[in-house]
Amino acid sequence: MILTTCAVCATELGLTSGKKCGRCSTRYCGAACQVQHWKEGGHDQLCKKIKKAGGAEQYNANKKYSEAVAVAATACAEDTKGQTCYICTEAVHRHTGEGLVRGCACHTTEGFVHVSCLAEQAKILVAEAVENKLGGKALGERFGRWHTCSLCEQGYHGVVYCALGWACWKMYVGRPETDGLRSCAMQQLGSGLSAAGHHEEELSVKEAQLAMIRRIGASEHDTLAAQHNLATTYSSLGRAEESLRMRRDVYAGRLRRNGEEHAVTIIAAQNYATCLAGLQRFEEAKSVSRTTLPVARRVLGDSDDVTLRIRWTYAMVLYKDPAATLDDLRLAVNTLEDLDQTARRVLGATHPLASGIEISQQEARAALGITLRDTLAALRAREAAPPTGDA
Template sequence: MILTKCAVCATDLGLSLGKKCGRCSTRYCGPECQVQHWKDGGHDKLCKYIKKAGGAEQYNANSKYSEAVAVAVEKCADDTKGQTCFICTQALHWKTKEGLVRGCACRGTAGFAHVSCLAEQARILFAEAEENNKPRYPVVARWQTCSLCEQEYHGVVRCALGWACWKTYVGRPETVGIRLMAMSMLGNGLFLADHHEEALSLREAELAILRRNGASEHNILAVQANLAMTYEELGRGEQASQMERDVYRGRLKLNGEEHEMTLRAAFNYASTLARLKRFAEAKSVMRRTMPVARRVLGDSHDLWLKLRRAYAQTLYHDASATLADVREAVTTLEETKRTARRVFGDAHPTAEITELMLQKARAALAARERQDSETSESKIQ
């Protein structure tokens, strides 16, 4: 369930509390709010349309999807001007009349598309895999990955695709794999578009569903990792670090140190430790993880670049860092920036964030060199 609050007073209902409209399944904390919504909230006029759309959950998903597409199109408007969709070859979608987006690592004239076209492409691929009893996971990835550059979409485009995925599969039973995968896709999209309160509600609902239905340790750890990142974005750093520590230990036990999920868990845990200014602990985790990540993933992998960037950040942020540490941070970020630009292009968040960190590291180095120079001069005098 994504709708976990009363439609009138926003009381948190979790997955099972309260009551529902008997016709459209809109949720309420009790009969008082339901009556008020019917009399004064306009539900008497909307109820039949909500039911026709497939119920409250489907109606909400459709509405949120339309809003997310509009936001993504507006955000991409300058970049997509004068271009056409690589799928349908039109500038405006023939049915929805929506504009274009591009939120991957494609460059030049490649990668422009309508969210509707991307969603339809992903839906067809998954339906074909289901019909022919083929592996689902490779085609599910198309809901978040560009078919041209093979890089994941980011920001508001990823959010719009998350809602597209959710509205496509929300009608499936809650224990069906693709519905749970759609919840995860939507959570990732909300997170990347900075809708952290919504992401938190979804992650908590997702975790409750998995636990109630006896899900595997792998799936529970995956949701806990996402939930921990959301806690941190909402300023709940200690809670995030405790959960990320448990996820990291769980991944080591379940998958071993060379698995990509373990490496991601280590990165998340170390990053949170660094933001809590527990630099010694953060560096310890990253120094143990980085050689393994480079050997397993290679120099061009996004996770390896993030690890290097995070490690550099701990070096120049630490108040006890030496001049050599700050210089190492600058060198590391310069190398990471070159690789990020080559692999993803200048406009990709990986390259942009690395550039910002490099500027801060260079400023920290200049300040440190100036401070050391002044200290040396005072000693000579």
């Protein structure tokens, strides 16, 4: 994780408080813990190694990156057996010895690659944009290679995304806090940790990023982005009310700043609707989804990941609402059947979104079946009941 706690007693230090080793910048809550670490914790043996690696934060990033790459390669071993990297054309990386991964939507014979090859590719593209002063748009597109496949143009997921998050943070951690690439790398790391389910570490990263952004006086855009990311983490940790308040603020901020047809506003609306659904505020969730869906289709297209998620959320609130009518359930099933086909075609059957839609489709069909049986039973009971009236 990003180093925000004492190396000995784990006291939370934020990004600025506490004491650092003068040589390697390992962080402590005070002199007592620093002395204890040197005498009993093995820091006397590690200090020079940490300094040589670039300091405590860099040393930690390097270590976490190596661990994450090993986990990703192991998780993908069966899927990548007998394949070669589409970048370096090797099965086992000649320098790092790492195995192959595939964590995007490539679902034929493409997309097999080493994490280090992806990282090198992204690093070069970003460096060229900076060196040639290509502007913010071009830089943003190139930075996207840290999280989006260049072949299928879909985002990485799971442990592969986590490994790329550590790769990105490892690359830019040494830059000043005011450097935009460092902040983007911190965001990338938080998203990667989230994708792998490491939510406590993710929380540490995202809280640290928001605190840093506020401290350096970053733009409203950057502040809203950091709040959006932190709200996602609150949801993952079950802190639903905190997440909802932040989602509502972010959505309002995006509407005011960017307008309803901007992609970031559409994403904010989808996240707000999802949070409302999680708290079983179904009517509010339906209202936000119905308002946002036609805008998303017009701006992003029917096959876009965000549009698919908006439709998925809308279908879920239709069939999960205890007050759902027969028409609501039929609409939910029809929507999910269509979504299932689109998600499989665009993302592949193993993508988390496609898998989630398939589960929802089964739940919606079950809910429709139960309602149909109950409706039929009620009709039969009514027909079998003796007539009432005057004698």
